[in-house]
Amino acid sequence: MMQLLRNQKVRGIIFQVLTIIGLVAFLWYIGSNTVANIEQRGIKTGFAFLNSTAGFGIDESPIEFSQSDTHFRVFLVGLSNTLIIGFVGIVFATLLGLIIGVLRLSNNWLIKKIAAAYIDLFRNIPVLLQILFWYNVVLKALPVPRQSIELAGGIFMNNRGLYIPRPEWNTTTMAVIASFFVVAIIIYFINKWANKRQEETGEYFPVILVGIAMFIIVPTITYFLSGANFNFDYPQLKGFNFRGGKSISPEFLALTFALVIYTATFIAEAIRSGIEAVKKGQKEAAASLGLSPYQSLKLVVLPQAIRIAIPPTINQYLNLIKNSSLATAVGYPEIVTVFSGTSLNQTGQAIEIIAMTMLVYLTISLIVSAILNWFNHKMKIKER
Amino acid sequence: MTKIAKLSLAALALIGMSATAGTLEDTKKNGYVKCGIDGGLPGFSEILSGGEYKGIDVDGCRAVAAAVLGDAKKVKFVSLNAKERFAALQSGEIDLLVRNTTWTQTRDTSLGLNFAGVNFYDGQGFMVRKDLGVKSAKELDGASVCIQTGTTTELNVADYFRSNGMTYKSVAYDANDQVVKAYESGRCDVLTSDSSQLYGLRTKLKNPKAHMVLPEIISKEPLGPVVRQGDDVWFNIVKWSFNAMVAAEEAGITSKNVDKLKKTSTNPTIKRILGTEGKMGANLGLSKDWAYNIIKQVGNYGEVFERNVGKNTPLRIERGINALWTNGGLQYSPPFR
Numbered sequence: 001m002m003q004l005l006r007n008q009k010v011r012g013i014i015f016q017v018l019t020i021i022g023l024v025a026f027l028w029y030i031g032s033n034t035v036a037n038i039e040q041r042g043i044k045t046g047f048a049f050l051n052s053t054a055g056f057g058i059d060e061s062p063i064e065f066s067q068s069d070t071h072f073r074v075f076l077v078g079l080s081n082t083l084i085i086g087f088v089g090i091v092f093a094t095l096l097g098l099i100i101g102v103l104r105l106s107n108n109w110l111i112k113k114i115a116a117a118y119i120d121l122f123r124n125i126p127v128l129l130q131i132l133f134w135y136n137v138v139l140k141a142l143p144v145p146r147q148s149i150e151l152a153g154g155i156f157m158n159n160r161g162l163y164i165p166r167p168e169w170n171t172t173t174m175a176v177i178a179s180f181f182v183v184a185i186i187i188y189f190i191n192k193w194a195n196k197r198q199e200e201t202g203e204y205f206p207v208i209l210v211g212i213a214m215f216i217i218v219p220t221i222t223y224f225l226s227g228a229n230f231n232f233d234y235p236q237l238k239g240f241n242f243r244g245g246k247s248i249s250p251e252f253l254a255l256t257f258a259l260v261i262y263t264a265t266f267i268a269e270a271i272r273s274g275i276e277a278v279k280k281g282q283k284e285a286a287a288s289l290g291l292s293p294y295q296s297l298k299l300v301v302l303p304q305a306i307r308i309a310i311p312p313t314i315n316q317y318l319n320l321i322k323n324s325s326l327a328t329a330v331g332y333p334e335i336v337t338v339f340s341g342t343s344l345n346q347t348g349q350a351i352e353i354i355a356m357t358m359l360v361y362l363t364i365s366l367i368v369s370a371i372l373n374w375f376n377h378k379m380k381i382k383e384r
Numbered sequence: 385m386t387k388i389a390k391l392s393l394a395a396l397a398l399i400g401m402s403a404t405a406g407t408l409e410d411t412k413k414n415g416y417v418k419c420g421i422d423g424g425l426p427g428f429s430e431i432l433s434g435g436e437y438k439g440i441d442v443d444g445c446r447a448v449a450a451a452v453l454g455d456a457k458k459v460k461f462v463s464l465n466a467k468e469r470f471a472a473l474q475s476g477e478i479d480l481l482v483r484n485t486t487w488t489q490t491r492d493t494s495l496g497l498n499f500a501g502v503n504f505y506d507g508q509g510f511m512v513r514k515d516l517g518v519k520s521a522k523e524l525d526g527a528s529v530c531i532q533t534g535t536t537t538e539l540n541v542a543d544y545f546r547s548n549g550m551t552y553k554s555v556a557y558d559a560n561d562q563v564v565k566a567y568e569s570g571r572c573d574v575l576t577s578d579s580s581q582l583y584g585l586r587t588k589l590k591n592p593k594a595h596m597v598l599p600e601i602i603s604k605e606p607l608g609p610v611v612r613q614g615d616d617v618w619f620n621i622v623k624w625s626f627n628a629m630v631a632a633e634e635a636g637i638t639s640k641n642v643d644k645l646k647k648t649s650t651n652p653t654i655k656r657i658l659g660t661e662g663k664m665g666a667n668l669g670l671s672k673d674w675a676y677n678i679i680k681q682v683g684n685y686g687e688v689f690e691r692n693v694g695k696n697t698p699l700r701i702e703r704g705i706n707a708l709w710t711n712g713g714l715q716y717s718p719p720f721r
Contacts, residue, residue: 041474041496042613055539057554059528067542139569159570160528239526240573241553250571331533331557342556345467345534348495350474 049347058333071343078335086321092260097267104272123265128326135254135330145241154234163235166246175226179219187211251332263320274309314372318365407479407618416458419445420478423463424560426584427693428484440692444482447682451625451674456681465559466534481610486536500622502608505705505714507601508540509579514596521600525550528572530563540603541576578605587698628675630717632684639683656720
């Protein structure tokens with residue numbers, strides 16, 4: 001018996017089993033205690049509340065919503081608003097981060113310092129404060145609806161938000177949008193063909209120039225062929241505020257702005273560290289092979305830099321999505337504000353709603369990291 | 385994150401706490417009443433510049449402390465927003481919620497809570513800028529409305545606009561302060577809340593005279609103290625502490641004449657209220673002079689009303705439906721017998 005205990009492997013198993021038993025007992029205790037408390041206090045439990053009428057209004061919703069819809073609909077509205085803020089935030093944060101990260105390595109002293117100052121400033125201020133700051137700036141700086149600023153033809157700005165003309169959904173609009181997708185697919189194949197040809201014959205094909213030209217020419221032709229019929233629904237000042245067009249609320253603007261500016265600093269640092277980690281000898285080797293600085297960046301430096309930059313960037317994407325829950329500070333109706341805020345309070349189903357919300361974040365985060373891990377895996381050096 | 389953290393903590397507390405009853409014993413042991421209030425609402429519960437709490441809700445907390453502990457000052461106030469309040473009470477973070485909370489059927493029956501009375505009869509109204517030129521709530525079609533989330537207000541306004549065939553844009557915030565700030569900066573055209581609150585919030589604006597409260601009252605809002613369900617001893621104490629204040633006004637007992645009446649009065653009702661006859665205190669598990677302490681240290685209902693929200697305060701609210709039933713109002717205490 002003692003001999004068995006002295007065996008390291010056996011001892012390891014014993015401790016693992018004990019830990020699991022302890023954990024299960026703890027969870028069981030918490031669960032039964034919760035049920036007992038809830039029963040004793042006469043609190044109604046279960047998910048039946050999801051089918052009851054919400055009864056309150058939500059201003060911003062990508063899907064149809066009225067106060068006679070259910071709490072489950074509220075959940076969907078909150079979820080889609082969270083996804084929108086996550087998507088828009090990630091796209092813009094990546095673009096801004098990429099630009100700042102490259103500028104940070106510029107040889108121009110002023111540009112380099114400005115990029116560095118930007119990173120140091122916004123990375124070191126809590127993002128909640130930044131959200132509140134931008135929100136108050138938006139509210140304080142902009143005029144009331146009756147004195148709106150007209151930015152350009154039909155675009156208005158006031159302290160209720162940004163109002164832009166919305167294109168009507170007709171054959172021209174559909175055809176033009178479809179043409180963009182078609183061009184994108186064609187360019188993908190041209191690129192593949194050009195790479196193959198270059199590897200085989202050494203001849204170079206200007207994919208980027210051709211691509212830009214196609215993106216301009218093809219949709220323009222499509223526009224005229226499909227009847228040249230762009231109709232806009234213009235925002236108009238009626239009664240208390242603008243009606244028609246598409247409106248973007250100050251809450252959304254402030255939240256996106258703050259999240260993008262904050263997250264971009266981290267992405268910029270990830271990009272910079274990625275580029276700097278590529279050894280100087282690689283660039284020198286590229287130069288001695290006769291590659292231009294642009295070719296060296298595209299063919300030698302970036303492929304290696306991206307591999308290093310991807311994992312920290314994934315973390316920043318996940319952070320951005322999680323930070324979007326700070327919307328509750330300015331009242332943007334994403335899932336935390338509207339579902340685990342308003343719905344929770346109107347129904348009192350704290351445990352169910354908080355659990356559902358946590359599950360949503362967990363799912364989104366796991367999906368995002370799965371996609372990016374797949375991408376990371378694909379970008380890895382293929383050893384030959 | 386803080387609000388969510390708080391809510392989650394409250395949910396966690398619900399998970400982790402072992403079942404306890406006996407709020408009275410706990411309160412006596414602690415030496416103070418844990419009372420949830422708003423903390424930012426003039427007339428109901430606000431924190432004065434000296435750190436002193438003041439308001440009709442604050443006095444509700446104090447009355448219970450006076451009854452249970454004999455000292456109205458022994459209250460630990462916890463400021464809560466509308467979203468946090470029920471979770472805080474359910475989880476035992478507070479023992480009593482007096483936070484201008486509307487008594488509704490759903491809240492009373494499904495949250496594991498009990499409403500112990502009504503300390504203010506209110507109704508929902510609208511406030512707008514005078515220069516908007518709006519004279520009636522019926523003209524508000526298409527307006528942006530600032531609301532505090534998690535309130536009955538939020539539901540009433542949706543019902544009101546729908547039943548009148550109008551649309552509105554809801555701009556909702558957690559805390560009253562945020563709502564006022566957004567309204568003041570022009571984020572919305574209308575601020576809606578219980579009408580008493582509108583008068584209170586108006587005093588917080590930079591230029592109160594530039595704003596007006598519209599005449600329509602669109603809902604019933606009986607505001608009252610709330611306790612956890614399942615502790616009837618505590619429920620009775622809170623219920624009768626509020627009744628005692630109304631009963632005192634009915635009987636003409638004030639904080640000024642209470643000592644004299646205690647010595648000289650021969651009126652049996654007054655004697656029962658003040659504990660010189662009968663065993664009302666013992667029935668509640670309290671001392672004989674529980675109601676005397678309330679009246680002496682906090683005052684009767686009329687005094688509390690006038691001191692906090694009445695004609696001589698910035699809120700200038702008339703007694704109206706909050707007058708005693710004998711004066712055509714709704715305030716009524718079951719008999720002390």
